[in-house]
Amino acid sequence: MNRLPPLRLLTTFEAVARHGSARLAAARLNVSASAVSQTVKALEDHIGTSLFDRGTRPAQLTEAGELLARAVRDGLGQIAAALEDIRALSGQDGAQLTVSCTLGMATYWLMPRLPDFYAAHPDVTVNVQAPATDLPHLSPGIDVAIRYGTGGWSEGTTVKLFDESVCPVAAPQLLESLLGKGVGLDAAPLIHVRSPHNQHWAGWEEYLRARRIERSRLSGQTFNNYVQAAQAVLDGRGVMLGWRSIASGAVREGALRMWPDGELDLGTSYYVTGPRRPSGPAQAFLDWITADE
Amino acid sequence: MNRLPPLRLLTTFEAVARHGSARLAAARLNVSASAVSQTVKALEDHIGTSLFDRGTRPAQLTEAGELLARAVRDGLGQIAAALEDIRALSGQDGAQLTVSCTLGMATYWLMPRLPDFYAAHPDVTVNVQAPATDLPHLSPGIDVAIRYGTGGWSEGTTVKLFDESVCPVAAPQLLESLLGKGVGLDAAPLIHVRSPHNQHWAGWEEYLRARRIERSRLSGQTFNNYVQAAQAVLDGRGVMLGWRSIASGAVREGALRMWPDGELDLGTSYYVTGPRRPSGPAQAFLDWITADE
DNA sequence: AGCTAACTTAAGCCCCGGATTAACTTTATG
DNA sequence: CATAAAGTTAATCCGGGGCTTAAGTTAGCT
CATH class of the missing domain: 1.10.10.10 (Winged helix-like DNA-binding domain superfamily/Winged helix DNA-binding domain)
Structure with a gap:
């Protein structure tokens, strides 16, 4: 700098x-x-x-x-x-808390689960911030951070939620077509998520290297966030790296299928971090989310 | 500064x-x-x-x-x-183009329509970038920009797509409940989209001012992008400002309903801007999108 | 072609930001 | 309590960033 x-x-x-x-x-x-x-x-x-x-x-x-x-x-x-x-630092009022997590995780994991929290805590409002340019973490105005990594953060109190894993996923029709034609991950059309601001997601390069798969061309369709990438893979445009936090719902519903024997553990997990002295709403949220899975 | x-x-x-x-x-x-x-x-x-x-x-x-x-x-x-x-300025190769537009527009308007483009142009790949911190515009690596405004951009060639309008929207059940109890926009629970990086979206303040509606409290649930806000409004968490570009599909499908007599024209429209000399793929995209509506 | 507006170049000046050393203060640990 | 580590304060210095004026160049218009 x-x-x-x-x-x-x-x-x-x-x-x-x-x-x-x-x-x-x-x-x-x-x-x-x-x-x-x-x-x-x-x-x-x-x-x-x-x-x-x-x-x-x-x-x-x-x-x-x-x-x-x-x-x-x-x-x-x-x-x-x-x-x-x-x-203009000012505290939040009312029974609210603000949760920070990545856009894909918010869209496909957290938001679909929040109705359960609201059912148990009808008076609590959960605001969600998907930071544009950095990993979620506690900061003024952010009461809870949900993020993936290896858990060694010094701020607040961190509890592990689940292990993250990744497996290439595709729409069922595309997957059958590729497998039927004997097309492997070395030649299948790829969907990339790349952004200068979000370097912390492993991409196809890392996955293929970990699986020792050689590809002559890495080019494919590119997006800068997992919302659009998920839309594209659901539309059968290609094979996307399917993170558990993002793809598990669609896989469970059958909208996406996992690549056979494609699952890989990259050694990271999802954790939730709250302040050492959480407010009432934050404590309720932390209790709920750590019991959820 | x-x-x-x-x-x-x-x-x-x-x-x-x-x-x-x-x-x-x-x-x-x-x-x-x-x-x-x-x-x-x-x-x-x-x-x-x-x-x-x-x-x-x-x-x-x-x-x-x-x-x-x-x-x-x-x-x-x-x-x-x-x-x-x-x-490291470098051009894109292959039959690709990159379109820049806002996250909500990409999610709810563009991505759902792209299959039609692919049907007509199976050899063209459309990458989509949803900028984190600024309005979409042409720049190195961005071939086409879709944005709202009044159209007076000096870069490239700009064509109007449709007029934007806004109307508060809510899940049918919540809307019926509110209207049944005689709750108006001056007291209904609100869903805000606020971000320090995206000041160009009009918010509830502006809408209420334009409609001359007085509210004692503006607090409500807050998100920093329309993907999460849309998830929340579909979940019946409150009333969201429903931009045509974002909410029209859900309204058409009946998942959301517009507030009676709530529509407002803020004088902006969606435009597509391409370079003065578009590449083949970009020209195909521009022809398609300007014919689409 | 002539003229004007917009910008560029060269030379010079000055002041303040950013560093130093030395002395001092405070926290943490045994 | 003593000591060491970490940081703070006061005073001083200097160099380069940021500005000026004057002269020159170029684009745009009539």
């Missing part, structure tokens, strides 16, 4: 991108146009790429420029938002 | 948070412990809040400290990732 350009270069660049004009950005920042011009130039030198196509007036962002402008806006916006949140 | 603390304060603070020790962070950053101590202090002064509880050794992060550490890590990580992407 020490290779980041100076903050002022980034904010000035983003202002130019936002206003679409170095002159306007300069006016807005109360500096000379020259300062803006040199700042953008310095940033380009720092990165080694042009951020603006100067063949037009006003200059247009290059693809690289667009990419960076968005990242700067979002990244620094996130920090600014955190600073605001810090200034 | 000009109220952001200096970058070095942020990166040093994050290093201390990451290492859990000012001494270790100092060693890692190749500076004296004193520099680290004064940097963290300067940052705390800048923000006006303690980031570390110094009653223990090593010091522990406060809640504010945890919040900021995560934001700094993610925010600056995003910028660092963009810088890496810029260095």
Whole structure:
């Protein structure tokens, strides 16, 4: 992170991108146009790429420029938002708790089970946050975290829920077709889930390596979250890595079938973590979820 | 954004948070412990809040400290990732295209319709990206963007798909119960979708203001994406703002019902944007989707 | 072609951010 | 209680980031 350009270069660049004009950005920042011009130039030198196509007036962002402008806006916006949140720290009221877990787990495991919790605790409201860019964990406003891993977290109190396992899954019709034609995992069409923000899910590369399966091509259909991937695999578009937390319901219902002898234990499990001194609603939730399975 | 603390304060603070020790962070950053101590202090002064509880050794992060550490890590990580992407700009190969649209739209509108596209174009693969933190738009690796707004984007070629509208929706049983008891939108249990990263969705506040409905309490169940919110509303947990792009299928199927006379046009529509010179697969997709409705 | 707006380059200045050392304080442990 | 580890405070220094002015260049329009 020490290779980041100076903050002022980034904010000035983003202002130019936002206003679409170095002159306007300069006016807005109360500096000379020259300062803006040199700042953008310095940033380009720092990165080694042009951020603006100067063949037009006003200059247009290059693809690289667009990419960076968005990242700067979002990244620094996130920090600014955190600073605001810090200034507005306030507790939750009412019989509520907020659970953080991944999007796929929330969609296919937690949300379908919450009616059971509500039946036992009709006065408790469970808010769910599926973090966009990091693993769930306890933090201000997050009372409970459900996440997978090896359980060695130092925050709060952690209890294991179930062992995670993975097996390639496909729609029944596609599976029969592939197996009938003798197509193995070395050639079957794949459904990938890839995202720069979520590097913690093992992908096909790791699975195939663990199973010592060689494939000449890894290309397949790509999504950046398991909701869309699940929709695609249910639609018969290919074979997806079926995590127990995500695919077990569909497999139980027969909408998906597991690849024969494809199950693999990657040594991780799902855990629930609550604070050392949970609120009443959080304690009720923790008691329920640890008894559930 | 000009109220952001200096970058070095942020990166040093994050290093201390990451290492859990000012001494270790100092060693890692190749500076004296004193520099680290004064940097963290300067940052705390800048923000006006303690980031570390110094009653223990090593010091522990406060809640504010945890919040900021995560934001700094993610925010600056995003910028660092963009810088890496810029260095690794590469095109897609094969008969593929990548479509970017919001998570709810992908889940409830696009993915259910894609089988029709595949039927007409069996050799084309559609990857779908649901951006975590910003509105979909064209960018390196994104061939087509589907988004809502007023259509005034300067990039590529934009065609309108349909007008968006919003109406509160609820499960039939809950709706009947509420209406039967004479409960209006001023008191019905609400399902919110709120996220610091997605400020572009209108929420209940805006809807109620537009309808001139006064409510004493806005609290309700909160999620940070429409997938979980939709699951909750289907489960009868409350009334959700039902965007046409998200709720129309469920309403058509009878799983959800619209609030009587609740529909509201907020003046936005869904548009599809492709590059001025689309690839073959992208052109096929654009032709299909603009003909679809 | 002429003109204006928008931007770029070169040179120079200054101030503040970020570091140092030395002395001190506080926590943790035996 | 003594000691060591971890961190804090005060004072000082300096270099480079960020700005200025002046002169020059280029795109866009008439």
